[in-house]
Amino acid sequence: MNAMTQTSSRFQQGLTRLLQSRVADILSYPHGVxxxxxxxxxxxxxxxxxxxxxxxxxxxxDSVTLTLRPNHNWEGxxxxxxxxxxxxxxxxxxxxxxxxxxxxxxxxxxxxLTAKVHANGFVSRHLREQLSVGDVVLLSQADxxxxxxxxxxxxxxxxxxxxxxxxxxxxxxxxxxxxxxxPITFLHYANSAADMIYASELDEIARAHDNVTLVRCFNxxxxxxxxxxxxxxxxxxxxxxxxAQATTFLCGPPPMMAAVxxxxxxxxxxxxxxxxxxxxxxxxxxxxxxxxxxxxxxSEKMAINNGATLLEQAESAGLTPxxxxxxxxxxxxxxxxxxxxxxxxxxxxxxxGEEDIQIxxxxxxxxxxxxx
Amino acid sequence: MSxxxxxxxxxxxxxxxxxxxxxxxxxxxxxxxxxxxIRTLIKxxxxxxxxxxxxxxxxxxxxAWLAGVACLSASKILDNMEIGHNVMHGQxxxxxxxAINSKVFDWDNTCTNTAWKQTHNFEHHTFTNVLDKDHDxxxxxxRMSEDQEWEPRFLFNPILAGILATFFQHFVAVQSLxxxxxxxxxxxxKEEVKAEFKPTWKKMRKQLVKDYLLFPALAGPFAPFVFAGxxxxxxxxxxxxxxxxxxGHFPEEVEQFPESVIENETRGxxxxxxxxxxxxxxxxRLMHVxxxxxxxxxxxxxxxxxxxxxxxxxxPEVRAICEKHGLPYNTxxxxxxxxxxxxxxxKLSLPSKTEGGSKNGPLNGLRAKVVSLTREPESETRxxx
Ligand code: FES
Numbered sequence: 001m002n003a004m005t006q007t008s009s010r011f012q013q014g015l016t017r018l019l020q021s022r023v024a025d026i027l028s029y030p031h032g033v034x035x036x037x038x039x040x041x042x043x044x045x046x047x048x049x050x051x052x053x054x055x056x057x058x059x060x061x062d063s064v065t066l067t068l069r070p071n072h073n074w075e076g077x078x079x080x081x082x083x084x085x086x087x088x089x090x091x092x093x094x095x096x097x098x099x100x101x102x103x104x105x106x107x108x109x110x111x112x113l114t115a116k117v118h119a120n121g122f123v124s125r126h127l128r129e130q131l132s133v134g135d136v137v138l139l140s141q142a143d144x145x146x147x148x149x150x151x152x153x154x155x156x157x158x159x160x161x162x163x164x165x166x167x168x169x170x171x172x173x174x175x176x177x178x179x180x181x182x183p184i185t186f187l188h189y190a191n192s193a194a195d196m197i198y199a200s201e202l203d204e205i206a207r208a209h210d211n212v213t214l215v216r217c218f219n220x221x222x223x224x225x226x227x228x229x230x231x232x233x234x235x236x237x238x239x240x241x242x243x244a245q246a247t248t249f250l251c252g253p254p255p256m257m258a259a260v261x262x263x264x265x266x267x268x269x270x271x272x273x274x275x276x277x278x279x280x281x282x283x284x285x286x287x288x289x290x291x292x293x294x295x296x297x298x299s300e301k302m303a304i305n306n307g308a309t310l311l312e313q314a315e316s317a318g319l320t321p322x323x324x325x326x327x328x329x330x331x332x333x334x335x336x337x338x339x340x341x342x343x344x345x346x347x348x349x350x351x352x353g354e355e356d357i358q359i360x361x362x363x364x365x366x367x368x369x370x371x372x
Numbered sequence: 373m374s375x376x377x378x379x380x381x382x383x384x385x386x387x388x389x390x391x392x393x394x395x396x397x398x399x400x401x402x403x404x405x406x407x408x409x410i411r412t413l414i415k416x417x418x419x420x421x422x423x424x425x426x427x428x429x430x431x432x433x434x435x436a437w438l439a440g441v442a443c444l445s446a447s448k449i450l451d452n453m454e455i456g457h458n459v460m461h462g463q464x465x466x467x468x469x470x471a472i473n474s475k476v477f478d479w480d481n482t483c484t485n486t487a488w489k490q491t492h493n494f495e496h497h498t499f500t501n502v503l504d505k506d507h508d509x510x511x512x513x514x515r516m517s518e519d520q521e522w523e524p525r526f527l528f529n530p531i532l533a534g535i536l537a538t539f540f541q542h543f544v545a546v547q548s549l550x551x552x553x554x555x556x557x558x559x560x561x562k563e564e565v566k567a568e569f570k571p572t573w574k575k576m577r578k579q580l581v582k583d584y585l586l587f588p589a590l591a592g593p594f595a596p597f598v599f600a601g602x603x604x605x606x607x608x609x610x611x612x613x614x615x616x617x618x619x620g621h622f623p624e625e626v627e628q629f630p631e632s633v634i635e636n637e638t639r640g641x642x643x644x645x646x647x648x649x650x651x652x653x654x655x656x657r658l659m660h661v662x663x664x665x666x667x668x669x670x671x672x673x674x675x676x677x678x679x680x681x682x683x684x685x686x687x688p689e690v691r692a693i694c695e696k697h698g699l700p701y702n703t704x705x706x707x708x709x710x711x712x713x714x715x716x717x718x719k720l721s722l723p724s725k726t727e728g729g730s731k732n733g734p735l736n737g738l739r740a741k742v743v744s745l746t747r748e749p750e751s752e753t754r755x756x757x
Contacts, residue, residue, distance in 0.1 A: 320468075
């Protein structure tokens with residue numbers, strides 16, 4: 001209802017309360033108030049978070065940075081958390097998770113999302129190529145455990161790789177805006193300098209803040225970073241020798257995350273490491289586990305287990321189960337398994353029997369029955 | 373002899389393949405165009421509704437009252453026919469938008485989403501025109517088939533049909549209760565009916581409170597005008613939608629089937645049964661939209677989950693397939709089909725003259741044959757009554 005901001009906020013509050021009342025509910029029954037409001041302005045809603053695209057920027061060749069102005073249903077976020085962004089592509093709603101990269105103290109009330117465009121990144125490509133200023137997108141409220149604690153730590157180490165930079169960027173910007181004086185080390189892994197999102201802004205921040213140490217590490221040979229190659233214990237000793245004392249936030253591709261986790265585990269520091277997994281490793285299927293069949297009870301369909309995730313197997317069987325992030329975060333795909341064993345591809349954990357599972361991160365071990 | 377019994381297994385197979393090809397092609401083509409179509413239509417319907425309810429607030433002025441009733445009737449018809457009916461068929465589930473998803477969508481009608489999906493999507497669309505299986509044949513009130521035993525109450529067939537049409541939304545709402553089993557055949561207890569009625573009553577109550585209490589109350593002293601306007605709009609919607617639906621299955625030439633046809637029915641046979649059991653009516657674009665494209669009832673029954681605005685496009689192909697295989701394609705003007713329906717309603721209010729109904733309809737030869745094979749001997753005497 002941002003379009004109404006000129007009117008007094010008391011009027012707006014009263015109106016909102018009226019629209020949320022039981023009377024409004026029955027008058028608009030069965031569709032609900034939102035279904036009428038959106039006819040007049042796509043941003044008007046009493047329940048849903050919708051946001052207007054205020055700016056679209058291209059910081060690197062293969063990324064897109066969106067500035068979004070959410071309507072008044074937006075409840076804010078904690079640096080590190082993610083939101084689900086939905087856009088309609090060829091008539092179909094697509095939802096993906098992104099972390100706001102902006103500071104908590106951004107003055108204009110907008111949030112900034114950056115998406116890296118992968119070769120077959122259907123949604124990210126749409127965001128880069130099709131989305132323009134003035135478009136309206138759908139957002140969820142912010143969610144996720146990976147977040148800067150309210151009691152700010154004394155010493156912070158931020159480690160990121162590729163597009164995993166966004167949640168830690170938000171942490172860095174927020175801490176700087178707050179005048180945080182403890183040491184912050186920002187260790188980032190990218191293929192090349194040209195590939196690094198927020199490169200120039202990070203430079204500026206590091207120059208302006210004595211307590212911020214920026215360490216860039218590029219994989220491609222011949223690139224001028226402070227370090228090069230893949231993450232190693234040596235990198236850590238050079239970039240953040242006092243890493244044991246710091247509270248560490250980690251986000252990046254799975255192999256990098258695994259390498260970092262290993263060091264923290266070896267040193268008995270696992271508790272001080274906070275992590276957010278952004279992309280999933282391709283599931284390692286041993287040939288003997290991809291047998292049996294997947295049965296979809298409600299739709300009376302069946303598929304021969306091919307070792308892919310249950311969500312993918314359901315989709316190739318012609319079903320369209322709800323899904324969102326497709327990486328185990330949003331729980332949109334949760335459904336009831338009535339029989340069989342599944343392995344969680346994130347943890348490798350095998351569970352059996354009747355339970356609710358997230359089908360986008362579960363692969364069947366033998367025959368599995370789903371209630372969809 | 374019905375065409376149904378004349379077709380060979382290969383012909384059924386070919387027809388099935390030809391229709392499947394249309395279905396696959398259309399389904400693969402779903403996209404932006406369909407999304408825009410339904411969204412635009414929903415927008416128009418919501419605007420009409422807001423306008424209609426607004427105008428009725430000034431309903432003490434006769435032109436405003438009439439315009440209000442017109443807008444609200446049109447809005448309710450669009451909401452039920454082209455939007456609700458089609459969305460709840462899952463035609464737009466692929467869009468991934470919860471606001472137009474068959475699982476959660478609800479319409480401005482007293483029938484609940486759940487009950488309707490049971491009686492309509494499942495029972496009516498699976499057992500189309502199969503006697504004793506498709507409850508839409510007569511809605512438990514009317515005698516709509518020669519093979520249905522005549523009872524004295526059917527003398528009132530035309531009057532009952534009129535009542536059914538006037539209060540159509542409420543009859544559809546309680547259709548899943550199969551009230552005739554309690555009231556007439558005594559095979560159901562009052563307690564069972566009560567328990568099943570609960571969710572429906574919850575919805576009915578909200579609809580009634582909205583149209584007959586809250587909106588009139590908003591108009592203050594002009595409450596009676598709003599009350600009457602809402603009632604007029606509800607009745608207009610009921611009369612129109614019931615006629616559209618009668619026209620889809622009850623014109624005289626449309627066939628009905630004995631239960632035996634659905635045993636081991638192949639895909640091709642299923643398609644042919646849908647073809648023979650449905651009828652279209654002709655009209656302009658507005659007629660199609662206002663009937664929820666059920667003017668293409670044949671296409672709808674072949675492809676119930678294909679977005680209905682595509683039926684007009686594929687209808688010539690379906691018709692050509694019918695012609696090629698010598699199948700009837702039942703169509704005519706709205707008036708012609710309506711007259712045919714009412715003729716049947718009047719005729720069936722009296723006991724059938726001939727045994728087994730050998731007089732009317734192309735299926736009767738087959739029907740008599742199958743019926744005599746599958747029914748208990750006593751049912752023969754019952755029909756002769
Ligand atoms: S789709 Fe988000 S958790 Fe599975």
